[in-house]
Amino acid sequence: MEEKSQDTLPEKYEIVTDHELNPPPSSDLELRKGGKTITGSQEILLDQQRGLPLLKKIDAMSTTLQNLKKERMILSDVVKGISAESLLGSDVLSSLQILGTEHETLKKKYLEESSERKRLYNEVIELKGNIRVFCRCRPLNQDEIASGSSSVVEFDPSQETELQIICSDSSRKQFKFDHIFGPKDNQEAVFAQTSPVVTSVLDGYNVCIFAYGQTGTGKTFTMEGTPENRGVNYRTLEELFRISKERCSTMKYELFVSMLEVYNEKIRDLLVENPNQPPKKLEVKQAAEGTQEVPGLVEARVYSTDEVWELLKTGSCARSVGSTNANELSSRSHCLLRITVKGENLINGQRTRSHLWLVDLAGSERLGRIEVEGERLKESQFINKSLSALGDVISALASKTAHIPYRNSKLTHLLQSSLGRDCKTLMFVQISPSAADLGETICSLNFASRVRGIEHGPARKQGDPTELFKYKQMAEKLKQDEKETKKLQDSLQSLQLRFAAREHLCRNLQEKVRDLENQLAEERKARLQQETKAAAPFTKSSVLASQQLGQKAATQKKPPLGPSKPRVPLRGITNLLPPPAPLRKTGITTFASISTEDRENLSKKTTATSTRTLMMPRRRVSIAVRPPETTTTQVEKPKRRISIATLRPESHLNPMMTPLNRSKNVGDMGRRSFAKDARMVRRVSRIFSPLPGLRNAAAEATPVVSKSKFLGSPPTQTSSWKPKHPTVVALQKRHFIWSPLKLRGLKNDRRSLQPS
Numbered sequence: 001m002e003e004k005s006q007d008t009l010p011e012k013y014e015i016v017t018d019h020e021l022n023p024p025p026s027s028d029l030e031l032r033k034g035g036k037t038i039t040g041s042q043e044i045l046l047d048q049q050r051g052l053p054l055l056k057k058i059d060a061m062s063t064t065l066q067n068l069k070k071e072r073m074i075l076s077d078v079v080k081g082i083s084a085e086s087l088l089g090s091d092v093l094s095s096l097q098i099l100g101t102e103h104e105t106l107k108k109k110y111l112e113e114s115s116e117r118k119r120l121y122n123e124v125i126e127l128k129g130n131i132r133v134f135c136r137c138r139p140l141n142q143d144e145i146a147s148g149s150s151s152v153v154e155f156d157p158s159q160e161t162e163l164q165i166i167c168s169d170s171s172r173k174q175f176k177f178d179h180i181f182g183p184k185d186n187q188e189a190v191f192a193q194t195s196p197v198v199t200s201v202l203d204g205y206n207v208c209i210f211a212y213g214q215t216g217t218g219k220t221f222t223m224e225g226t227p228e229n230r231g232v233n234y235r236t237l238e239e240l241f242r243i244s245k246e247r248c249s250t251m252k253y254e255l256f257v258s259m260l261e262v263y264n265e266k267i268r269d270l271l272v273e274n275p276n277q278p279p280k281k282l283e284v285k286q287a288a289e290g291t292q293e294v295p296g297l298v299e300a301r302v303y304s305t306d307e308v309w310e311l312l313k314t315g316s317c318a319r320s321v322g323s324t325n326a327n328e329l330s331s332r333s334h335c336l337l338r339i340t341v342k343g344e345n346l347i348n349g350q351r352t353r354s355h356l357w358l359v360d361l362a363g364s365e366r367l368g369r370i371e372v373e374g375e376r377l378k379e380s381q382f383i384n385k386s387l388s389a390l391g392d393v394i395s396a397l398a399s400k401t402a403h404i405p406y407r408n409s410k411l412t413h414l415l416q417s418s419l420g421r422d423c424k425t426l427m428f429v430q431i432s433p434s435a436a437d438l439g440e441t442i443c444s445l446n447f448a449s450r451v452r453g454i455e456h457g458p459a460r461k462q463g464d465p466t467e468l469f470k471y472k473q474m475a476e477k478l479k480q481d482e483k484e485t486k487k488l489q490d491s492l493q494s495l496q497l498r499f500a501a502r503e504h505l506c507r508n509l510q511e512k513v514r515d516l517e518n519q520l521a522e523e524r525k526a527r528l529q530q531e532t533k534a535a536a537p538f539t540k541s542s543v544l545a546s547q548q549l550g551q552k553a554a555t556q557k558k559p560p561l562g563p564s565k566p567r568v569p570l571r572g573i574t575n576l577l578p579p580p581a582p583l584r585k586t587g588i589t590t591f592a593s594i595s596t597e598d599r600e601n602l603s604k605k606t607t608a609t610s611t612r613t614l615m616m617p618r619r620r621v622s623i624a625v626r627p628p629e630t631t632t633t634q635v636e637k638p639k640r641r642i643s644i645a646t647l648r649p650e651s652h653l654n655p656m657m658t659p660l661n662r663s664k665n666v667g668d669m670g671r672r673s674f675a676k677d678a679r680m681v682r683r684v685s686r687i688f689s690p691l692p693g694l695r696n697a698a699a700e701a702t703p704v705v706s707k708s709k710f711l712g713s714p715p716t717q718t719s720s721w722k723p724k725h726p727t728v729v730a731l732q733k734r735h736f737i738w739s740p741l742k743l744r745g746l747k748n749d750r751r752s753l754q755p756s
């Protein structure tokens with residue numbers, strides 16, 4: 001120890017003296033003067049040599065110690081002052097940063113690869129079949145060996161999936177399964193094949209593993225095992241813990257364990273804290289998310305394998321067992337271990353909740369096989385009933401029927417969400433090698449073969465049901481909203497279409513109105529011209545009068561309608577006609593019956609009243625004149641409605657006399673008229689037209705009847721045509737006098753229309 005301090009101390013002193021931070025004591029300086037560096041310990045030695053008293057030595061040592069302390073402080077300050085950059089350099093730091101980024105990228109890639117591996121792994125299992133059947137044959141037990149029973153099961157070591165059963169008639173029956181375990185295969189070998197299915201629960205798949213077979217064939221041994229040979233249940237949980245630890249950087253798992261039994265179609269919780277208290281009545285209920293739950297069932301959170309083993313032992317002890325002649329401690333119930341795995345992906349936050357059911361079924365032997373009575377018989381009946389329900393479910397799944405009878409038994413109802421199309425199923429068919437059990441063995445193998453025949457679709461990952469439920473509700477709301485939106489869109493579209501159609505109709509109607517107005521204006525203009533022309537050949541006075549009339553007409557006539565004003569869009573189209581104008585007195589006169597004096601009076605009267613008449617809007621006046629033959633033909637065909645008056649004494653017999661005309665004529669009798677006898681006046685009005693045949697004939701016979709836009713084009717006059725109808729003949733014989741209606745311009749000067 002002494003030597004070691006001698007080696008190290010000189011260096012420290014060197015540093016101190018170099019930095020000149022703490023000058024050494026005077027004794028040191030003196031010693032250095034001699035050209036030698038002397039340490040504290042050497043000094044002590046010197047003092048000893050000099051024979052200094054002990055106190056002096058202690059003083060010296062404490063001084064040295066203080067110096068050393070100061071030194072340490074200085075050094076620590078120096079160390080603190082050294083930064084990473086000054087120590088490593090910027091190049092090293094930048095390369096460290098690059099390496100860090102590379103590390104992150106590699107980590108990401110690793111995650112991607114691991115998820116891909118998981119996917120492929122799952123695919124491999126799916127290809128192998130989501131329902132798999134393993135056969136396990138136990139060794140001959142002591143009793144069987146003692147009784148000299150031989151094995152009827154033959155295994156071919158090269159064929160891991162085939163076995164042969166030697167029947168009583170020495171024939172062989174071959175069975176094929178996904179894997180066959182012989183009497184020599186231990187628990188590890190069994191679990192090695194089982195683990196891939198088991199670990200699927202961590203990936204979010206529902207899994208169901210069950211052991212089926214007659215009593216005493218090793219179902220409990222395979223599932224539960226013994227403390228020395230632990231079975232699938234314990235190993236499964238062990239494996240789940242191992243993998244969850246392995247994945248802790250990316251996944252967070254929570255494991256829960258429930259243990260129950262179905263005894264005589266009743267569910268019993270095997271994990272109740274106080275087994276002495278009366279059992280709770282447990283029922284299978286369908287949760288809102290569609291999964292099967294058992295409300296009130298104990299769900300223990302497990303954190304370690306030790307805990308699990310204790311738990312399994314507790315549950316196993318609470319199980320109903322009884323003694324049968326086939327098994328000393330025969331399971332009289334179906335024992336179900338449920339492992340619930342809640343997973344959360346720490347990278348993307350995805351959550352899963354899946355179940356793994358590990359089922360140790362009660363013995364499948366037929367009733368006659370074991371001698372039971374009383375309570376045992378009842379148990380056996382329930383066991384057989386539920387096993388047959390399981391068989392029905394499997395058959396329904398195999399035949400892909402729409403209805404799977406899960407609810408026929410408690411067992412199948414419990415397993416509903418883990419025994420079906422979206423899940424992974426593994427069945428252990430347990431058989432006995434003994435010849436004495438041959439019949440039961442063949443039965444079990446046949447059942448297992450049926451199960452193996454089920455073609456499952458790909459298993460589906462199970463999300464967290466509460467989250468799934470939430471998403472389902474959201475999806476439904478979204479669907480409804482979409483429907484509503486679609487409805488609204490449809491109605492909007494139809495409204496738009498209707499609106500467009502209306503608009504189109506309005507536009508068409510407006511155009512029509514404009515056309516009609518234009519047409520009307522033109523017709524008015526033309527009519528005015530025609531009337532002026534028609535009045536020209538009459539007397540000089542009439543010419544003068546017509547000039548005056550023209551002037552007046554120019555000043556008073558209604559101007560032609562201008563372009564239509566912009567109209568308010570039509571709200572609706574109605575077929576209603578405008579309210580009819582009140583009936584006006586119609587003056588019908590015939591010049592034939594008027595004397596010269598009367599005519600003069602008439603002229604005066606007409607002139608006197610013309611102004612008033614003209615001012616009256618739309619006053620309808622029919623004037624009968626007898627123009628010369630030539631004049632009649634020269635008159636251009638008016639386009640408006642006309643009234644024609646003829647001299648006919650027997651007007652009441654005229655078929656063309658309309659009721660209106662007749663009444664008008666009758667009404668006019670008492671009134672002042674140009675005609676001496678109103679009955680002599682026959683007015684042919686186009687308002688009440690005669691029969692079409694007659695009308696055409698009359699039209700042809702009447703050259704003054706011009707085209708009306710309401711009645712079609714007038715027929716052309718032909719000299720060769722000879723009318724046959726008496727009315728037409730009468731009309732033709734008599735002079736037709738054209739009398740335009742609404743001839744307001746001319747009304748002022750009716751004299752101009754008088755025959756010369």
Ligand SMILES: Nc1ncnc2c1ncn2[C@@H]1O[C@H](COP(=O)(O)OP(=O)(O)OP(=O)(O)O)[C@@H](O)[C@H]1O
Nearest residue numbers: 138139215216217218219220221327330331362363
């Ligand atoms: N593969 C095996 N290797 C060694 N011993 C086994 C094997 N299988 C079963 N045994 C033994 O056979 C006996 C009966 O097994 P077990 O109780 O598991 O049968 P079981 O099918 O569960 O019967 P039960 O339906 O009546 O409950 C047990 O003592 C068990 O240890």
